[in-house]
Amino acid sequence: MTDLLSNLGLGFAVALSLQNVALCFLGCLVGTLIGVLPGVGPIATIAMLLPITFGLDPVGALIMLAGIYYGAQYGGSTTAILVNIPGEATSVVTTLDGHQMARQGRGGIALGIAAIASFFAGTVATILIAALGAPLTKLALIFGPAEYFALMVMGLAFAVVLAHGSVLKAVAMILVGILLSTVGTDLETGQERMTFGYAFLTDGVDFSVLAMGLFGIAEILRNLDQSETRDVVRAQIGRLLPGAAELKQATPATLRGTAIGAILGILPGNGAVLGPFASYTIEKKIARDPSRFGRGAIEGVAGPESANNAGAQTAFIPLLTLGIPPNAVMALMVGAMTIHGIVPGPGVMTKNPNLFWGMIASMWIGNLMLLVINLPLVGLWVRLLKVPYRLMFPAILMFCSVGIYSIGSQPTDVMLIGVFGLMGYLLIKFGFEPAPLLLGFVLGKLMEEYLRRSLTLSRGDLMIFLERPVSAVLFVIAFAIIAAALLPSMRKSRDEVFTEA
Amino acid sequence: MKRAIAIGVLAALTSFTAAAETYPQRPITMIVPFAAGGPTDVVARIVAEPMSRALGQQVVVENVTGAGGTTGITRGAQSAPDGYTIMVGHMGTNGAAPALFKGLKYDPATSFDPIGFLGGVPILIVAKKDFPAKDLKGFIEALKAGGPKINQAHAGVGSVSHSTGVLFDSQVGVKPTLVTYRGTGPAMNDLMAGQVDFMADQIVNVGPQVAGGTVKAYAIATPERAPSLPDVPTMKEAGLPGYEVSAWNAVFAPKGLPADVKAKLVAAVEAALNDPTATKRLTELGSNIPKADERGPAALQKLVESEVARWTPVLRSAVESNQ
Numbered sequence: 001m002t003d004l005l006s007n008l009g010l011g012f013a014v015a016l017s018l019q020n021v022a023l024c025f026l027g028c029l030v031g032t033l034i035g036v037l038p039g040v041g042p043i044a045t046i047a048m049l050l051p052i053t054f055g056l057d058p059v060g061a062l063i064m065l066a067g068i069y070y071g072a073q074y075g076g077s078t079t080a081i082l083v084n085i086p087g088e089a090t091s092v093v094t095t096l097d098g099h100q101m102a103r104q105g106r107g108g109i110a111l112g113i114a115a116i117a118s119f120f121a122g123t124v125a126t127i128l129i130a131a132l133g134a135p136l137t138k139l140a141l142i143f144g145p146a147e148y149f150a151l152m153v154m155g156l157a158f159a160v161v162l163a164h165g166s167v168l169k170a171v172a173m174i175l176v177g178i179l180l181s182t183v184g185t186d187l188e189t190g191q192e193r194m195t196f197g198y199a200f201l202t203d204g205v206d207f208s209v210l211a212m213g214l215f216g217i218a219e220i221l222r223n224l225d226q227s228e229t230r231d232v233v234r235a236q237i238g239r240l241l242p243g244a245a246e247l248k249q250a251t252p253a254t255l256r257g258t259a260i261g262a263i264l265g266i267l268p269g270n271g272a273v274l275g276p277f278a279s280y281t282i283e284k285k286i287a288r289d290p291s292r293f294g295r296g297a298i299e300g301v302a303g304p305e306s307a308n309n310a311g312a313q314t315a316f317i318p319l320l321t322l323g324i325p326p327n328a329v330m331a332l333m334v335g336a337m338t339i340h341g342i343v344p345g346p347g348v349m350t351k352n353p354n355l356f357w358g359m360i361a362s363m364w365i366g367n368l369m370l371l372v373i374n375l376p377l378v379g380l381w382v383r384l385l386k387v388p389y390r391l392m393f394p395a396i397l398m399f400c401s402v403g404i405y406s407i408g409s410q411p412t413d414v415m416l417i418g419v420f421g422l423m424g425y426l427l428i429k430f431g432f433e434p435a436p437l438l439l440g441f442v443l444g445k446l447m448e449e450y451l452r453r454s455l456t457l458s459r460g461d462l463m464i465f466l467e468r469p470v471s472a473v474l475f476v477i478a479f480a481i482i483a484a485a486l487l488p489s490m491r492k493s494r495d496e497v498f499t500e501a
Numbered sequence: 502m503k504r505a506i507a508i509g510v511l512a513a514l515t516s517f518t519a520a521a522e523t524y525p526q527r528p529i530t531m532i533v534p535f536a537a538g539g540p541t542d543v544v545a546r547i548v549a550e551p552m553s554r555a556l557g558q559q560v561v562v563e564n565v566t567g568a569g570g571t572t573g574i575t576r577g578a579q580s581a582p583d584g585y586t587i588m589v590g591h592m593g594t595n596g597a598a599p600a601l602f603k604g605l606k607y608d609p610a611t612s613f614d615p616i617g618f619l620g621g622v623p624i625l626i627v628a629k630k631d632f633p634a635k636d637l638k639g640f641i642e643a644l645k646a647g648g649p650k651i652n653q654a655h656a657g658v659g660s661v662s663h664s665t666g667v668l669f670d671s672q673v674g675v676k677p678t679l680v681t682y683r684g685t686g687p688a689m690n691d692l693m694a695g696q697v698d699f700m701a702d703q704i705v706n707v708g709p710q711v712a713g714g715t716v717k718a719y720a721i722a723t724p725e726r727a728p729s730l731p732d733v734p735t736m737k738e739a740g741l742p743g744y745e746v747s748a749w750n751a752v753f754a755p756k757g758l759p760a761d762v763k764a765k766l767v768a769a770v771e772a773a774l775n776d777p778t779a780t781k782r783l784t785e786l787g788s789n790i791p792k793a794d795e796r797g798p799a800a801l802q803k804l805v806e807s808e809v810a811r812w813t814p815v816l817r818s819a820v821e822s823n824q
Contacts, residue, residue, distance in 0.1 A: 047536060141693065141694040144694060185569070187658065190601055190658030199568055199572060200567065202568040202572075203567050323710060324693075325684075331686055335539060408567060409565045449681075449683060453680055456678060457652060457696065
C-alpha cells in the first residue's frame with residue numbers, strides 16, 4: 001500500500017510538471033478535435049499526429065500521445081452521438097441510444113453523460129492499473145487462442161439472443177458481417193479471398209470505411225427522404241448538461257460498465273471490443289422497461305461509454321507490463337515509444353519507473369482534462385446540430401471523404417464509403433439494423449483467426465475448446481444463453497438490443 | 502494586355518529553365534507503402550528530415566497502404582521519373598514480393614532506379630523460455646527430433662517473421678507446424694505464455710523480452726553481436742553460418758531518373774546516413790547503419806537482386822505447401 005502511494009507520488013511528480021501538464025492538455029485537445037472528424041478514429045489520429053511528438057522528451061511525448069489517444073477515443077463517441085458515425089468498433093453501440101438522444105434534442109445530455117461516465121471509468125481504471133497492473137498480467141497469459149475464440153462466441157451469442165422480434169434479421173446481419181470480414185488476403189496461406197481480382201480489396205474492408213458508410217452516409221440518406229425527422233434534431237437543443245435525476249439514472253450503469261470494460265480491456269487479444277456490447281446487453285437485460293433502449297435511454301450511453309473508456313485504459317496493462325501491444329492503437333504506441341528510445345517490455349516498470357508511473361498518473365490527469373475540455377465544448381457540438389442540413393450533409397460527406405483518404409491515400413476507400421452508404425440505406429429501408437452487421441464484422445475476423453490458430457495448435461482436435469477450463473466455462477455460458485432463449489417463457493422477456501427505432 | 506502576356510510567357514520560360522537546372526523546385530513526395538507508425542514509416546520519417554535539409558526542399562512522407570506494401574510501391578514505380586516521387590521499399594516489397602504476389606506490376610530488379618540502402622534490423626531466433634535446448638545446436642536437434650510437433654509462430658504470410666522464419670526452416674531442413682498471428686505482438690504474447698515454441702523476429706520486437714528473460718534467444722543473424730544483447734551469439738558462432746538475414750529498408754525512385762537528379766538524391770541519402778541525430782535514432786531502433794561498401798545505388802541494386810534470388814524459391818515452396 002505504501003509502495004503504491006509512493007509510486008503514485010512519483011508518477012504525479014513527473015506528470016504534474018508544467019510542461020507535462022501542458023502536453024497532456026494539448027494532446028487531449030488535439031485528439032478531441034481531430035477525433036471529432038467523422039471517420040478519423042484513434043488509430044488514424046495517432047498516426048497523423050505521431051510526427052509532432054518527435055521533438056519532445058520521451059516521457060512528455062508519451063504523455064501527449066496518451067492524451068491524443070483518450071481525446072480521439074472520446075471524439076469518436078462525440079461523432080457517434082452527433083452524426084451517427086462511430087469512430088471505432090467500441091463506439092458502435094453509443095450510436096444506438098446516443099444518436100437517438102441527439103435527435104430528441106438531448107444531445108447535450110448524451111455528450112455530458114458520456115464525458116462524466118468516461119471520467120469515472122478512467123479514474124477507477126487508473127487506480128486498478130496502479131494497484132494491480134503487475135498481477136493482472138497473468139490473466140493476459142492465461143488467455144490462449146482457444147479462450148479468445150470462446151470469448152468471441154459468447155459475444156455473438158449475446159447479440160443473437162437479445163435481438164428479439166427480428167432474430168432472423170439480426171442473425172442474417174451478423175452473418176453478412178462475418179462474410180464481409182473474410183474479404184482480403186488470407187493470413188495463413190496468402191491467398192486472396194473474395195477480392196474478385198481487385199487490388200484494393202486485397203487488404204480487406206476497413207472498419208472505418210464500413211462504419212462510415214453503413215452509419216454515417218446511410219443516416220444522411222435516410223434523413224433526406226424523411227422530412228419530419230429532419231426537424232427533430234434542429235428543433236430544440238434542450239439542456240446542455242445532465243441533471244441530478246439523469247445522473248442518478250446513469251450511475252448504476254456506469255459502475256457496471258466500468259467493471260466489465262476494465263476486465264475485458266486487460267485481455268491483449270482485442271477483448272476490449274466486447275466491453276461496450278456486453279455492457280449494453282446487460283443494461284438492457286436488467287432494465288425495468290427494456291423498450292426504452294434504442295429510443296434514447298441514458299443507461300445505453302453511460303454503460304457502454306464507461307466500458308469503452310475503462311477498456312481503453314486497462315489496455316495499457318499488457319503494453320506496459322508485458323511489452324505487448326493488445327490492439328492496433330497500442331501497436332502504434334509501441335512504435336512511438338521505440339522512436340523515443342524506450343522499448344516497452346517487462347523491464348519498463350523497473351528500468352523506467354519515471355515513465356511507467358508518470359504515464360499512469362497522466363492517464364488520470366488526461367481523463368480530467370477531457371472532462372474539462374469537453375463539458376464546455378458540449379454547447380458548441382450541440383450547436384453544430386443546428387446547422388441546416390443543406391450545409392451539414394455536404395460537410396459530413398466532405399470530412400468523411402477527406403478523413404478516409406488521408407489514412408491510406410486510396411481513392412477506392414472513398415468510393416467504398418458510398419457503396420456501403422447505399423447498402424446501409426437499403427438495409428434500413430428493409431428493416432435490417434446495421435449494428436449486428438458491424439459486430440459480426442469485428443468479431444468475425446477475430447473468431448476466424450482464433451479458431452484456426454486453436455485448431456492448428458491442437459492439430460485439428462476440437463476438444464481443445466473443452467479441455468481448457470476457461471474456454472470450457474465460456475462455451476457453457478454461451479450455450480446456456482442460447483438454451484435459455486429457446487425456452488418459451490424466456491422468449492417473452494427477450495429484448496431488442498440492436499433495434500434502433 | 503499583350504504586354505502582360507509577354508511578361509507571363511517570359512516568366513514561365515525563365516521558371517521552366519530554372520526548374521530544369523536546379524532540381525528540386527518543389528517538395529518531394531516520399532511514398533511509404535505502410536501505415537504511419539510502423540517500422541518502415543519510422544525509418545522513412547527519420548531520414549526524411551536530414552534529406553530535406555540536404556535537398557533544400559521538404560521531403561514529405563505519404564503513406565500509401567495496401568497489399569503488403571505493393572500498392573504504394575506500384576504507385577511509385579508508375580509515377581513520373583522526375584525525382585519528385587521517391588519511395589521507401591523494404592525486404593518484403595522489393596525482395597520477397599515477386600514470390601508472394603502473382604500479379605505484381607513491378608520487377609524489383611528492373612523497375613526502379615536504386616538510390617540508397619538505409620540499413621537493416623537484425624533477426625533473432627527466439628524460443629519460449631522453458632524450451633529445454635541450451636544452445637542453437639541443441640535447439641536444431643530438438644527441431645529435427647520434434648518435426649511437426651514443434652510450433653513455430655509468425656505474423657502472417659509475407660511478414661518479416663514469416664519470410665525469415667521459413668528461410669531458417671529450409672536452411673536447417675526442418676518442417677515445424679506454422680502458427681499464424683496477425684502481427685508480432687500477439688505472437689510474442691503466446692510465445693511468452695508457452696503456447697508456441699519459437700519464432701524468428703526483429704531485434705526491435707524481441708530484444709526487450711530477451712533482456713527481461715521472458716523468452717530465450719538462441720542466435721542473432723548478423724555478422725556481429727548486437728550491443729544491446731551482448732550474450733546472444735551470432736549464427737556463425739552458434740554453428741549456422743549461412744543464415745544471415747535482416748529486415749532492411751531502402752530508397753528507390755521510378756526508373757529513368759535524369760542523372761543529375763539521381764546524383765542529388767543519392768547525395769541526400771548519404772547525408773542522412775551521416776547525420777548524427779538520424780543515425781542515433783536508427784541505432785536505437787535496432788537498425789544497423791550501412792557500412793561504406795553497402796551504400797550507393799550499385800550496392801543496393803546488387804542487394805535487391807540477391808534478395809529476390811534468395812526469397813523466391815524459399816517462399817514459393819512455403820506458400821505452395823500451405824495451399
